Amino acid sequence: MKNLLLAALATATLFIAGCGNSSSTSDSGGAPNPISKDNGKPIRVGIVFDTGGRGDKSFNDSAWAGLERAQKELGVEPKTVESKSEKDYETNLATLAESGCDLVIAVGINMQTALKAVAPKFPEVKFATVDGDVPGDNVRSLQFKEAEGSFLAGYLAGSVSKSGKIGFVGGQEIPLIKRFECGYIAGAKTANPNVVVLPAKYANSWNNADLAKAAANVLYSDGADIIYHAAGASGLGVIGAAAEQKKFAIGVDSDQDYIQPGFVLTSMIKRVDEAVFQTVSDIKNNAFTGGVKVFDLKANGVGLSEMKHTKDKIPADVLAKVEQVKADIIAGKIQVPSKQEELDPYLAALPK
Amino acid sequence: MDSLFLVLKSTVTLSAPLLLAAMAGYTSERTGVINIALEGKMLAGCLAAGLVGILSGSAVLGVLAGVTAAVLMSLLHWLLTQSYSIDHIVSGMAVNAVSFGATSFLYKNYTDPSKVTETPTLPLPAYYAIAFVVPVALAWVSSRTRFGLRLRAVGGDPEKSRSMGLNPGAVRFKSLLLTGLFCGLSGTLIVSNTGYFTDGMTAGRGFIALAALIIGSWRPIPTMIACIAFGFLEALQLQLQGTRLAGAEIPRELWNVLPYLATVIALAGFVGKSRAPAGLGKP
Numbered sequence: 348m349k350n351l352l353l354a355a356l357a358t359a360t361l362f363i364a365g366c367g368n369s370s371s372t373s374d375s376g377g378a379p380n381p382i383s384k385d386n387g388k389p390i391r392v393g394i395v396f397d398t399g400g401r402g403d404k405s406f407n408d409s410a411w412a413g414l415e416r417a418q419k420e421l422g423v424e425p426k427t428v429e430s431k432s433e434k435d436y437e438t439n440l441a442t443l444a445e446s447g448c449d450l451v452i453a454v455g456i457n458m459q460t461a462l463k464a465v466a467p468k469f470p471e472v473k474f475a476t477v478d479g480d481v482p483g484d485n486v487r488s489l490q491f492k493e494a495e496g497s498f499l500a501g502y503l504a505g506s507v508s509k510s511g512k513i514g515f516v517g518g519q520e521i522p523l524i525k526r527f528e529c530g531y532i533a534g535a536k537t538a539n540p541n542v543v544v545l546p547a548k549y550a551n552s553w554n555n556a557d558l559a560k561a562a563a564n565v566l567y568s569d570g571a572d573i574i575y576h577a578a579g580a581s582g583l584g585v586i587g588a589a590a591e592q593k594k595f596a597i598g599v600d601s602d603q604d605y606i607q608p609g610f611v612l613t614s615m616i617k618r619v620d621e622a623v624f625q626t627v628s629d630i631k632n633n634a635f636t637g638g639v640k641v642f643d644l645k646a647n648g649v650g651l652s653e654m655k656h657t658k659d660k661i662p663a664d665v666l667a668k669v670e671q672v673k674a675d676i677i678a679g680k681i682q683v684p685s686k687q688e689e690l691d692p693y694l695a696a697l698p699k
Numbered sequence: 700m701d702s703l704f705l706v707l708k709s710t711v712t713l714s715a716p717l718l719l720a721a722m723a724g725y726t727s728e729r730t731g732v733i734n735i736a737l738e739g740k741m742l743a744g745c746l747a748a749g750l751v752g753i754l755s756g757s758a759v760l761g762v763l764a765g766v767t768a769a770v771l772m773s774l775l776h777w778l779l780t781q782s783y784s785i786d787h788i789v790s791g792m793a794v795n796a797v798s799f800g801a802t803s804f805l806y807k808n809y810t811d812p813s814k815v816t817e818t819p820t821l822p823l824p825a826y827y828a829i830a831f832v833v834p835v836a837l838a839w840v841s842s843r844t845r846f847g848l849r850l851r852a853v854g855g856d857p858e859k860s861r862s863m864g865l866n867p868g869a870v871r872f873k874s875l876l877l878t879g880l881f882c883g884l885s886g887t888l889i890v891s892n893t894g895y896f897t898d899g900m901t902a903g904r905g906f907i908a909l910a911a912l913i914i915g916s917w918r919p920i921p922t923m924i925a926c927i928a929f930g931f932l933e934a935l936q937l938q939l940q941g942t943r944l945a946g947a948e949i950p951r952e953l954w955n956v957l958p959y960l961a962t963v964i965a966l967a968g969f970v971g972k973s974r975a976p977a978g979l980g981k982p
Contacts, residue, residue, distance in 0.1 A: 400898070401807060431800070520951055546941020551955040555902035556893040557716070561709040562937045568705050580897035587893045606895075 390423040390450070392627055393443030395436065397455035400429045405579065405600040406619060410454045410477060413623030421631050436461035444469040450630045452623060453479065456523065462486065473635050475626045477619055478523075484637040489622040491642045493523070494530030494685035495676055496615040496649030497575070500597050501534025502672050503613060503651070504573040505542045506665045508535075514566035515547040516559055516585050518578035522686065524549075527577035527599070527615070529690040530683050537672070537681070540697055545571055553579035560584030567592045573612055575599070586611060598652070608656040618648050645677045706934045712823075712892065714930025715830035716741075716885045720908035721915070721922050722833050723881035727773075728917060729841065730874040731854040731867070731978035733787035736776055737882060738905025739798030744769040744886020746802040749896030750809055752818040762821060765887035770879030772798060777875040781868045787980050803898050810896075820891035829884060834923035841919065850874055854976035867982075907962070914965045916973040925965070932958035 394414055396407045414425050426448060428439045436458045443451045444465060450473045453462045459479035466474045466486050474486045481488055504513045515531055517524045532544045548562035559581035563574050567588065574589065575597040576582035582599060583606070589596035590607040598604060598614030605611075622642050629635045642648020651669070654661065675681045684690040720737050727734040747768030752761025772794055779790035810816070841847035849870050852860045857867045882905075889904075890896055911929060915922025936954040943949075 400803065547951075548937055548940050549951050549955065551952075552902055554897055554899050556895075556897070556900060557713060557889065558902075558933065558937070560893060561713060561934060562940075564709065565702075565705060565938050568701055580900065583893050583895050583897065 390421075390627075390631055391426060391446075391448045392417065392423050392630070393426040393428070393446070393448035393451040394623075395439045395443065395451070395453050395458065396427070396429045397436075397457055398430055398432060401427075406477075406617075407454055409601050409617070409619035410452065410623050413620030414452070414627065416620065416624050417627040421628055423627055423631065430458075433457060437464055440465040440474075441468070444472045444474075449473060450475065450627060450635075452477065452626070454619075455479075473630060475623075477622065480639065486637055487626060487635065488639045489619075489626065489642060490639055491617050491619075491622075491648050492644065492683070492685070493526045493577075493615070493617065493649060494533075494683045495644045496617070496651065497527045497530030497577075498534035498537075498676065498681075498683045499644075499651050499669055499673060500575055500613060500615045501531035501536075502538045503534075503661070503665065503669050504531070504575065504595075504597065505535030505538030506668065507612070507661055508539075508542055508573050510570050510572045511539075511541060512543045512545055512570040512572065514545045514563075514569075514571035514574040516562050516566070516574055516576045516578055516582070517547055517549045518553045518581055519551055520549050524577050525687065526685045527575070529685055529687060531575050533684050533690060533693050534672075536694055536697055538668075540699055543570075545569055550578055550581045550584075552581055554581060556581050556584035556587070558584065560588045563588035563596070564592070567594055573597065575615070595657075602652040604652050604654065604656055609660075612657055612661075613654050614652040616650055616652055618642065618650070621647055644673055702938055706931070706938050709934035709937065710927065710931040711827055711831075712930075713933045714927045715827050716889050716904055717908050717911060717926040717929060718830040718834060718923060719881045719885035719888065720905055721911045721926050722837055722919065723878040723885065724909050724912045725837060725917065725919055725922060726850070726874045726877040726881070728912065728979060729854045729976055730850050730871045731857055731976060731981055732776070732780055732871055732875065733791065733980045734776070734878065735788060735791035735906070735909065736772070736794035736798075737878075737908055738901055738903065739791075739795035740769045740772045740776075740879060740882035741886040741889065741901045741905050742802050742899070743772045743798045744883040745890040745896055745900055746806055746886075748883075748887040749818045749890045750806060752820070752890075753810060753816045756819060758819040758821045761819060762884075762887050765890070766880055766883030769883030769886060770876060773875045773879030773882065774872075776878075777872055781871055784982055799899065802896075806896050806898075817894040818890055818896070820894065823888070823891060826884065826888040826891065830888070831923075833881065834919040838919040846873070851976075854978045857978045857981050910962050910966060913973050913975075914962070916971070917976055929958050929962065932961055 401407050401411055417423050418425055430436055430439055440461055452475045454477045456478040462476050462481045466483050470485055475489055477489050479488055513535055515528050528547055535542050535544055545566055550559040550562055559578050563585040566574050573595040574585055576585040577599050586596045586607050589610040595612040598611050600617050602616055603611055603614045684693040724734050724737055744765040748761045748765030751764035776794050779785045780787050841851055853867045853870045911925035912922050914925040936957045940951050940954045
């Protein structure tokens with residue numbers, strides 16, 4: 348009896364995991380008019396989501412949006428796999444490569460090691476990594492200049508802050524998040540050298556919104572009126588605190604303006620969808636190249652949201668200045684610092 | 700002065716979910732059921748409260764759903780450990796696994812990913828009041844009422860209480876109902892504080908609550924103090940991050956680990972010997 352129940356429980360667990368597409372592939376419906384690459388065979392694109400999975404309102408969803416667009420506009424055939432744990436990455440990537448995909452996309456920097464192991468085994472298959480850096484002729488590494496987008500967010504915050512104090516809440520103090528922080532500080536100080544960027548708070552967690560909310564409350568009570576977050580799902584706490592305190596938050600990764608309309612000043616969008624779409628379209632046009640491909644302001648890889656709910660609260664000349672700064676960065680007139688060692692000399696060189 | 704007030708306020712918000720979870724652990728472990736499944740039960744509560752709250756638009760229905768989901772998970776745990784005598788740790792892990800997979804799956808499939816809908820919530824102070832009253836009430840119940848004494852008797856020595864005519868399975872059924880209730884409230888509070896369900900949003904707090912229970916030597920009031928201390932240290936470290944001491948910046952990581960460091964030190968026995976219920980894990 349005991350064994351029977353254990354078996355039943357194990358089956359139940361497997362069943363639920365199976366429903367979540369744990370390690371089973373699923374064809375997401377054929378494209379209406381598959382355009383052939385050669386001899387009538389549609390292009391097949393596999394995508395492996397990281398443990399955040401679809402529905403994270405951020406990264407993975409953005410990658411999926413890019414592939415969906417490619418499905419509609421380019422007629423490719425998508426195959427998706429979600430990863431229940433980090434152990435699944437390698438198997439999932441290999442499974443898709445074996446199943447005859449022309450391109451396999453690995454979403455998230457955490458899949459980097461797995462892709463390094465899998466890519467050389469399938470030289471005829473093309474791979475792409477979002478955020479990772481993987482060498483190889485058949486691998487394209489899609490990287491983003493988060494610092495440039497954050498610079499614009501900081502510039503806007505520095506321009507519209509009434510209290511003259513702004514803040515930042517991060518998920519973990521790692522180089523990736525430092526890029527957001529450094530760009531933000533540089534942008535704010537460029538807009539207004541007198542603005543005070545309060546010492547950043549790190550929640551040290553990507554899914555503890557309560558902690559991030561408490562951290563945001565500390566910054567708001569210290570006088571900040573705008574807080575930028577780069578803390579994944581924890582960041583929802585920052586946005587929640589902004590709405591409670593009637594202050595501003597700045598969203599990240601995808602357009603988060605709509606989460607608390609009117610209390611999210613803008614969102615620094617990382618266009619993972621754009622990067623994915625461009626890569627798929629290169630495959631279709633036989634223009635795929637390996638190596639690093641950087642998505643910066645110029646390539647429309649990062650940028651600010653439309654500010655649907657806040658645009659009328661921001662003076663027109665500030666918006667115009669933000670556009671000007673964007674043009675300056677694209678033209679190379681402003682070199683945006685992306686780590687502490689670059690930030691310090693940048694700030695020292697600013698006119699007082 | 701302002702910042703002191705804020706630290707105290709954050710202490711309340713950060714320790715309240717821990718308090719409820721730790722008391723859920725208390726009712727379960729005091730009757731001898733080892734409970735590493737607090738996390739999973741809380742998460743089930745988060746999901747049900749979030750999902751039903753959004754779909755029905757009613758905060759009250761959300762709370763009821765959150766509590767019901769956690770109670771059901773808790774009764775599953777009871778069934779596994781009592782009716783089928785499965786090892787408590789193994790069954791606890793099973794409950795956690797089911798909860799993690801199911802919550803993620805259900806949320807993605809039954810909410811519209813293209814829009815964020817805020818969960819309707821009851822006023823948060825109501826939860827805080829409950830969280831701080833429950834440990835005191837449990838301390839009274841466990842020493843002054845027939846139910847409380849039976850609860851402790853079964854956990855202390857199930858065999859002897861059985862020979863005295865008690866049915867440990869029945870007592871544990873009631874105590875695990877309470878465990879479900881408190882886990883459900885804790886989960887509902889967590890989802891109410893931000894208004895949105897996200898994957899794994901309990902963020903390990905079910906395990907921190909378990910640590911607090913051990914530090915508190917499986918007694919309500921000391922456990923309560925341990926939870927408040929943890930919440931206070933979290934609030935304090937958030938306040939102090941980035942401040943300078945004698946001109947030098949203290950590494951942020953040091954502040955981050957402060958509450959956990961304190962937990963490890965306390966668990967290592969520096970706050971006195973912790974005595975587990977003797978019947979823990981016994982049939």
